[in-house]
Amino acid sequence: MSRQALHEGWVLRAVPGPQVPAEVAGRAVPATVPGCVHTDLLAAGLIPDPYLDDNEHAVAWIGRTDWVYETTFRHEPGDEDRVELVCAGLDTMATVSVNGVEVGRTENMHRGYRFDVRSLLRAGDNTLAVRFDSAYRYAEAHRDRLGDRPNAYPEPFGFIRKMACNFGWDWGPTLVTAGIWQPIGLHAWSTARLAHVRPLVTLDGADGRVELHVEVERAGDAPLTVRAAVAGASGEVTIPPGERDAVLTLTVREPARWWPRGYGEPARHLLDVTLSTPDGGTLDVWSRRIGFRSVRLDTAPDAHGSAFTLHVNDVPVVVRGVNWIPDDVFPTRVTRARLAERLTQAAEANVNLLRVWGGGRYESDDFYDLADEWGLLVQQDFLFACAAYPEEEPFRGEVEAEAREQVTRLAAHPSLVLWTGNNENIWGWHDWGWQEPLAGRTWGHGYYFDLLPRVVADLDPTRPYWPGSPWSGSEDVHPNDPAHGTTHIWDVWNTDDYARYRAYTPRFVAEFGYQAPPAYATLRRALSDDPLAHDSPGMAHHQKAADGDAKLRRGLDAHLPAPRDFDDWHWLTQLNQARAIRLGVEHFRSLRPICMGTIVWQLNDCWPVTSWSAVDGDGRRKPLWYALRRAYADRLLTVQPRDGGLVVVAVNDGGTAWRASASVARLTLAGEPRAKTSVDLDVPAYASVELELPPELARPDEARRELLVAEAGDTAERALWFFAEDRDVEWPAAELDATVAPVDGGQRVRVTAGTVLRDLTLFPDRLDPAATVDEALVTLLPGESATFTVSADAPLDPAALTSRPVLRCVNDLPPAGR
Incomplete structure (x- = not known):
């Protein structure tokens, strides 16, 4: 058996057409494989960077052009016996030829393909060509044939099995790609090979169980032997002549279990599988690290509706999640190192689950391997989002083939704990005016309620399947009913103030989010606007949400002083995003055990854009990231309104009891006490405690001049409650003393408050695009100090580092009347 990668010597040509620019027409462009047309043209200097300014429009012709790689x-x-051309991923409408002979055609970005080419190969030089027809032309032809179907955007992404967000989204550009986006090469083998290896890993009491399903491809009828070993257990099974399948079960006595973050160590064990001839000759091998753990989903009815609680190893897990979109429009730019950085950012924000959203892709092996290693749970959507999808051929057959391939591919990963049928399509059918224009045509119901659950039940019954996000658990209940199953909350962003999150008592919030622009350094790299303004041309182009700028302004008007200039607007919109999500997360966590999970929209971006992300398109952390880290901490202290009063809720998602002396004080903005109480806090592991506050604490004498401070043990667990909105609070003009001292790799900024300082934040990227800071959104009472560690390649100017617009707080803006 041998493998030969075919990644060298490629050139790319545009098939002639009136839309092809003169500088590209007829030109052979060096191509990188794996890669795509956009990145090859960019590397050759033939197109501008699509991520900058409005260059997205200048390259729109690429998606309507046919291309040939050779x-x-x-x-x-x-x-x-066999020599096969193995194409792990072709995007998307491909015709593959070897030495001028067509060997196959593909219609699905999300599948791999193998073609027998032994008879076509010759000694010496051989040619390989892959022609990619326009994804637009294919999708529009099927749309015309089958009849249009409604979707969230005026693009035909529902009529092609391709990454939907290539066609634009409310956070992404319209950049319709083509290319050999996964490895390609020759695989030569004899007798037989391992076609599929599917380990179903479960627990049987204290023991681990691996039910190993093996499928072989044969070039002859000899008997075959499959051997497997894991964690000291081993076994073998014979595949008789003519047969292709075998099942081998291994039992491991009391293995170390795989646990999600916060619940134990994510122990993994190497599983080795060997395919041999009767005389012991090795034909093929397969190896993965697996984890022993059980998963179940509790959706039982109760007094509050019906639950949605994920259990791992029979322990209920409170999900602290983020939604994941493709980290780049051009997938081959997302390396393992970049994924490691992004998943580290998730883990350091105390996230324990990533939901891979259904408008992108099934992620790379590196993504799931890193999640396995770090104990990050993964919810995986099947790839359907925000559209009515046709169920006619060729789509039904492609969907089933794609689902079978991906369920098999991902079966070995302990991090994957839930399959979801789609994103918002069931909700869309109910509420988005789809039923009349569909006029009885298919829209995906058969996928979500029949085909996909059958595939999961057949290939991977160890994991639960849920038909959609959101989904209530029954077709007799509205799909987005917060009392049942999973819910998406988007009225807050679209129409209502973020305080409305507190009107919900959901069982599990799978999407909710609030927008803000990216970091200043990201904007300056991506936009040439001079000056920058919230509505300058580049800013407007990189705001894809409907009425997004107006919604940002509505949110500011409800809570914060009016911005005087772009610097204020940038700071306050980022602050408002952080405030909104922190309020929502803390409210939902305070409802434990009724609400057993939140998945914030969204962790990451695919390009520089104003969006709902916590980490922007250049990988920089927005203030939301710091707020999320605090709101998702194992120990959370939060003040919540209840029944006309206030309560303090202590949430403990750690594995040991939380015992501390807690105090709650009502103070003036000058730090003078008006009322105070204390209590001994005793919160069991994985539990919460609610403490009602007496009226003298919950009711201020002067709402615009007072706040509530709750502390448990030390100021690391501190909760604040302000009785008035920032725009109405009588903030004193900010007074502070700031000192800057050098430390290894950067500088330490120590700020001592002369007055109350609300949400003190440093933005060192304004001085050095590579600079970062370890903390943000710190509120100090008079006399208190905070230390910020700035990491940078070279020392930053201390005066600039400690003044506007780098050092900000709410009360460096004048409220109305000051």
Whole structure:
């Protein structure tokens, strides 16, 4: 058996057409494989960077052009029974030819393909060509054939099995790609090979159980032997002549279990599988690290509706999640190192679950391997989002083939704990005016309630399946009913103030989010606007949400002083995003055990854009990231309104009891006490305690001049409650003393408050795009101090580092009347 990568010597040509620019027409462009047309043209200097300014429009012609990739490779024929061309991923409408002979056609970005080419290969040089027809032309032809179907955007992404967000989203550009986006090469083998290896890993009491399903492809009828070993257990099974399938069960006595973050160590064990001939000759091998754990989903009815509680190893897990979108429009730019950085950012924000959203892709092996290693749970959507999808051929067959391939591919990963049928399509059918224009045509119901659950039940019954996000658990209940199953809350962003989150008592919030622009350094890299303004041309182009700028302003008007300039607007919109999500997360966590999970929209971005992300398109952390880290901490102290009063809720998602002396004080903005109480806090592991506050604490004498401070143990667990909105609070003009001292790798900024300082935040990227800071959104009472560690390649100017617009707080803006 041998493998030969075919990644060298490629060139790219545009098929002639009136839309092809003169500088590209007829030109052979060096191509990188794996890669795509956009990145090849960009590397050749033939197109502007699509992520900058409004260059997205200048490259729109690429998606409506046909392209041909060609290379020449050397081959020396051997005595193998088969030589196959293996294409792990072709995007999307591909015709593959070897030495001028067509060997196959593809219609699905989310599948791999193998073509027998042994008879076509010759000794010496051989040619390989892959023609990609326009995804637009294919999708529009099927739309015209089957009849249009409603979706969230005026693009035909529902009529092609391709990454939907290539066609634009309310956070992403319209950049319709084509190319060899996964590895390609020759695989030569004899007798038989391992076609599929699917380990179903469960627990049987204290023991681990691996039910290993093996499928072979044969080039002959000899008997075959499959051997497997994991964690000291081993076994073998014979596949008789003519047969292709085998099942081998291994039992591991009391293995170390795989646990999600916060619940234990994510122990993994190496599983080795070998395919052999009767005389012991090795034909093929397969190896993965697996984890022993059980998963179940509790959706039982109760007094509050019906639950949605994920259990891992029979322990209920409170999900602290984020939604994940493709980290780049061009997938081959997302390396393992970049994924490691992004998942580290998730883990350091105390996230324990990533939901891979259904408008993107099934992620790379690196993504799931890193999640396995770090104990991050993964919820995986099947790839359907915000549209009515046709169920006619060729789509039904492609969907089933894609689902079978991906369920099999991902079965070994302990991090994957839930399959979801789609994103918002069931909700869309109910509420978005789809039923009349569909006029009885298919829209995906058969996928979500029949085909996909059958595939999961057949190939991976160890994991639960849920038809959609959101989904209530029954077709007799509205799909987005907060009392049942999962819910998406988007009225807050679209129409209502973020305080409305407190009107909900949901069982599990799978999407909710609030927008803000990216970091200042990200904007300056991506936009040439001079000056920058919230509505300058580049800012407007990089705001894809409907009425997004107006919604940002509505949110500011409800809570914060009016911005005087762009610097204020940028700071306050980022602050408002952080405030909104922190309020929602803390409210939902305070409802434990009724609400057993939140998945914030969204962790990441795919390009520089104003969006709902916590980490922007250049990988910089927005203030939301710091707020999320605090709101998702194992120990959370939060003040919540209840029944006309106030309560303090202590949430403990740690594995040991939380015992501390807690105090609650009502103070003036000058720090003078008006009322105070204390209590001994005793919160069991994985539980919460609610303490009602007496009226003298819950009711201020002067709402605009007072706040509530709750502390448990030390100021690391501190909760604040302000009785008035920032725009109405009588903030004193900010007074502070700031000192800057050098430390290894950067500088330490120590700020001592002369007055109350609300949400003190440093933005060192304004001085050095590579600079970062370890903390943000710190509120100090008079006399208190905070230390910020700034990491930078070179020392930053201390005066600039400690003044506007780098050092900000709410009360450096004048409220109305000051």
